Amino acid sequence: MKLRNKTLAGGIASVLMLGIATNAAALSPQSQAERQSVRDALTRGVDTPSLFDAVDGQYRPDGLPAALFAPDFNARPASPKAMALEYLAARGESLGLDAQAVANLAVTSERLTGNIGVVRVRQQAQGLPVYGSDIVVSTASDGRVIFVANDVVTGLADVDTTPKLDADRALVVVAGYLGGAPLRHGKTALMLHVANGKTHLVWRAEAMSSAVGVGGWDVLVDAHDGTVLRAQSTTYNVDGTGTVFKPDPLSSARVAYATTGYPDNNNADSAQLTAQLSSVTLREITLSAGQHSLNGPKAVCWQWEPPTDAACPVQASSDFSVTRSALTFDAVNVYYHVDTFMRYINTTLGVAVTPRQYTGGVRFDAHGENGDDNSHFDSGTGELVFGEGGVDDAQDADVIIHELGHGIHDWLTNGGLSQTQGLSEGVGDYLAQAYSRDFPNQWTPSDAAYNWVFSYDGHNPFWGGRVTNWHTNHSYPSNLGSPSPHIPGQYWASCNIVARDAIGGAMMDKAFLVGLSMTTGSANQKTAAQAVINAAATQGANVAGIAAAYNTSCTYAVTVPVSDLIFKNGFEL
Structure with missing residues (x-):
């Protein structure tokens, strides 16, 4: 550990020589307001697009469409990819793409839900992807293009594509920029990025700081001089804590928080709270070497953030029934709600959604955030983390599904999650409310x-x-x-x-x-x-x-x- 810290410190000193300032305040913020202040201070080069409404869509200041609501194009019925590419070949110029740019487009994902195909492409130049250049073409099975979203990047110029900083060096820059703590996760890719009218060769880093409260970041580092050109938080938070009944003890009992027996009381049991527990089936948990664990195809209990405790149960019995004061209660309830909701989306609705960052069930840490009253999803790692301040966050289905909602937004868009006008926060709130409303015998519209x-x-x-x-x-x-x-x-x-x-x-x-x-x-x-x-x-x-x-x-x-x-x-x- 000392050697690791010494090596990192040396790297940060070199980073400072490149003009990259660190932010020591990022290391241990406690409140949500402090966390947001840190993230605001670290955010760099993130522009909110100015769009103009028109009858047929929304347009950028340069006159190019950002979204076409009724594209008026019919492709020959084929696969979604073939139809999307036919559209782009015919209409690419209207989106800001010349013939060579269309030829260089790379398909990054293709999904088919019922009769709607959604194909995402990304610009490429000089053999490299162009950051933030997603174009999404959505088609019906009869060949109609029903919606186009366009983040085309213009003004690209040729650059020297040989980086002076390697990927490891770029991650040292990122760690320093985020406050100096080691990175728990770092993934890099070489890309082109246009900023202030100039094309840059950059390392894009999807990074997670090990400092609680700093969270995950999408950072662009100039691959020639080490300048941080863009930094955007990828950690999406909810302010609070909760319980994981069906959907929570106040809703199922239809009582106020202050009602006798219902306040959190430092996670203590009460006769009233215990009465609201429901017996549920935990589907497809793992049995290995005689031990059962909460590891299934839709949800996986996975610990990585402090506090380090035995919140993920591993036991001989398949019965994980405990009351809320038990250490393992939070993990059991997160598993149930994540598993139930992922099955609803994938099986009942027929919308295929799985984490893009790894294979298997959604990974969650039921006791993270260093015990603080916060929870988050991180798009770099695809993980959910729940804090324990106030009412344990992992004990409220609304918190669980809200954070999962950020993940679903990220996975549906192949990493294209938007927070413009709080869009993804609204996604999380909608899905949480929708899920909660569907439980019977609780709040009525008059409440x-x-x-x-x-x-x-x-x-x-x-x-x-x-x-x-x-x-x-x-x-x-x-x-x-x-x-x-x-x-x-x-x-x-x-x-x-x-x-x-x-x-x-x-x-x-x-x-x-x-x-x-x-x-x-x-x-x-x-x-x-x-x-x-x-x-x-x-x-x-x-x-x-x-x-x-x-x-x-x-x-x-x-x-x-x-x-x-x-x-x-x-x-x-």
């Missing part, structure tokens, strides 16, 4: 808590929680609340809950997820709303109900697809 997200973890002395009726006193785009992503995200969640109430849970959830898969990393709420309603129309969902939610209850002013775009044999579940 104030019916619209609460984080029903046990928040709305208590620890923190205020969030809501899904935010649309009733806010509007899009100018009155979303604080620019912090968690606040405007409530609007996106609320509008989709209104649509879900109108057309039904499974139908809206599928439209929501398929539409989300059609977006890029710069998508705002309106872009995503248009993608969702286009996906719904193509798969035969109740477009009128979604349109009323988006354009009447909310103010997205989406273009409502006309009836002849709706498939006759559509939205099957």
Whole structure:
């Protein structure tokens, strides 16, 4: 360990000679506000796109489309990839691509859900990928292009493609930039990046600092001079804690947090809380050498952040039934809720979603964050982490599904998760509320808590929680609340809950997820709303109900697809 620290320190000294300042404050922030302040200070070169609405889509200041809502193109019916490439060959110039740029495009992912194909391509130049250049073409099985999202990068120039810094050196730069603590995860790739009108050869690093509170980052390091050109946090947080009943003890009992027997009381058992426990089946856990563990095809208990404890149970018995005060309770409940929701999406809805960072079930650490009152998903590692401050975060299904929601957003878009206008926070809140609402015998529309997200973890002395009726006193785009992503995200969640109430849970959830898969990393709420309603129309969902939610209850002013775009044999579940 001493040798490792000494080596790293020497590297940081060299980094400082390159003009890269470290941030010692990043090493041990405690509160959510402090964490956000650290992340704000470290964020560099991240631009919020200015888009202009038009009848047919959204456009950038340079006149190129960022999204086309009704592309008016029919390819020859074939595979999604073939149809997308046909479209790009024919219409590439209108997206900002010349013939050579079209020929150099690389397909990065292809997904087919029902009759909708979503193909993602990325620009390449000089044999290297161009950072942030995703173009997503979504097609129907009859050849219609139903939606195009375009993050084309213009102004590319030739550069020297021989790096002066190697990948290991780039990671030393990143570690220094993030505060000097060792990296727990670091993955690099050589790319081209255009910044301030100049093309750079860069190392893109997906990195996770071992310092609690710094989290994961997407960092671009100039491969010639070591300058950090861009840094963006990839850790998505929820402020709070919770319990993992079905969905939580307050909702199933329909009582307030302050009711006798229900406060957290330092994770102690009570007769009231124990009465709210439900016996569930933990599906497809692992039995190896006579020992059972929470390792399944959809969820995996996996410890890496402090505190180091025995929260992931390994035992001879297949019965993991304990009360909430037991050390292993949090892991059991996270396993159940993650497993249940991943099965719902993949099997019931038929939307294929698995982690892109590794093979197997979703990895989670039920006791992480150094015990703080925070939780997060990190897109660099694809992992979920839950803290223990206040009410244990791993004990509230809303927290669990919110963080999993960030992962689903990341995986559906092949790493193209957007936080513009708090989009991904709203994704997490919507999915958490949708999941929670589907449990029987709990809050009714006449209860104030019916619209609460984080029903046990928040709305208590620890923190205020969030809501899904935010649309009733806010509007899009100018009155979303604080620019912090968690606040405007409530609007996106609320509008989709209104649509879900109108057309039904499974139908809206599928439209929501398929539409989300059609977006890029710069998508705002309106872009995503248009993608969702286009996906719904193509798969035969109740477009009128979604349109009323988006354009009447909310103010997205989406273009409502006309009836002849709706498939006759559509939205099957």
